[in-house]
Amino acid sequence: MKVLLASPRGFCAGVNMAIDSLELALKAFGPPLYVYHEIVHNKYVVTHFREKGVVFVDHLHEVPEGATLLFSAHGVSPEVRQAARDRKLMAIDATCPLVTKVHLEAIKYAKQGYTIFLIGHEGHDEVVGTMGEAPEAIVLVETPEDVATLEVADESKVAYLTQTTLSVDDATRIIRKLRERFPQIASPPKDDICYATQNRQEAVSLLCDEADLVLVLGSQNSSNSQRLAELARERGISAHLIDGASDIQPEWLEGVQTVLVTAGASAPEVVVEECLDLLRDHHGATVEVRTTREEHVAFPLPKELRAVVLE
Incomplete structure (x- = not known):
């Protein structure tokens, strides 16, 4: 064979950064350390950290007030960030910078009055976080067939964004349909798929x-x-x-x-x-x-941990 x-x-660089962040936070602050959702979507990695005293939660009310909380690589909504502040949590933001890029694009388009079509999978942590940036302006599109049923108030002010982990082929098919239906559709200057x-x-x-x-x-x-x-x-x-x-x-x-x-x-x-x-x-x-291709990408640690590294 x-x-x-x-x-x-x-x-990838985003996963490396998130895992390094969690390892460093464990050393600096000790367990129990809380993570909002799984740090990355991998059973082996999650089990490894559970055994070290990391607690993965889906709701912030599960986190004691004043505890240390790490946001996963998939990103979170503004609502979750505010809830963390309300509970006086020490939040460490390990969101992948490429996900943050999509969040910032959503905020920009929403402020300019665009309807945003987010190409992605319903319920995925990344999609939930991105839609939370401008819930009134974002419409989820999962398949090419969804495009035919889209209704917007102003077809001249529409834009699309994509989940970073999609199939390139699937996203391309949906984007093609969107361009056919909305010839003036705006898009980010650089592809969202990582x-x-x-x-x-x-x-x-x-x-x-x-x-x-x-x-x-x-x-x-x-x-x-x-x-x-x-x-x-x-x-x-x-x-x-x-x-x-x-x-x-x-x-x-x-x-x-x-x-x-x-x-x-x-x-x-x-x-x-x-x-x-x-x-x-x-x-x-x-x-x-x-x-087939060389990769030399690296992302910096979250600002909350950079001082820890220097100590």
């Missing part, structure tokens, strides 16, 4: 035709990981989204000669290595790293 190991894969999401999708697109099977390391609630598996399936390749080596079913590997292994932007390298070890030990696999 041959394994094609996609590169880039795994943690560089890491695009790069990991590009790697799967370029490499999956060489494989009989694609294994994507990532959790079921990870939007960008789901997209990687979908991308392979759309090209007729069998693909599975797994949390780790223990999820691999022997029947998946019957008759398989080449496996493409990749990981979503919130999946740690340790789970990739465990899968490679299983494939080497039980199937005699050789591993060939295939690099």
Whole structure:
């Protein structure tokens, strides 16, 4: 068996920053330390931090007054920020800067009187946070079919934004429909879908035709990981989204000669290595790293933690 190991894969700059922030906050302030929602959408990472005394919450009333709270990489709404202030929480903002960029675009368009079409998945933490910036101005669009039913007061003042972890192909189809329906639609000067999401999708697109099977390391609630598996399936390749080596079913590997292994932007390298070890030990696999693009992006720590680093 041959394994094609996609590169880039795994943690993006935003996830690295969020995880580094949580590790540093634990060292500086100790447990219990609270995080609003999962720090990133990955079962392994969440379990790792729970074992260290991190408490993940979905409502701020679960956080004792005066406690330390970290906002996850997906971002939060102004309402949540205000609730944290009201409870006198020491808030550390680990929102990915690329998500913050979408929030700022939403605020700008809303102030200018635009109706904003947000392309994304209902209920996703990032979408909830972005819509909270201008709930009266934002309309969620999930599919190309949604575009036909959109109604706005002024069709000359519409704009679109996207969730950062979408399938590039899916977003492109929706954007095309929006442009057909609203020829004057405004859009941000730079694409909202993050560089890491695009790069990991590009790697799967370029490499999956060489494989009989694609294994994507990532959790079921990870939007960008789901997209990687979908991308392979759309090209007729069998693909599975797994949390780790223990999820691999022997029947998946019957008759398989080449496996493409990749990981979503919130999946740690340790789970990739465990899968490679299983494939080497039980199937005699050789591993060939295939690099489709180099990544050299890094984001600074939240301002609340920079002083801690200097101490």
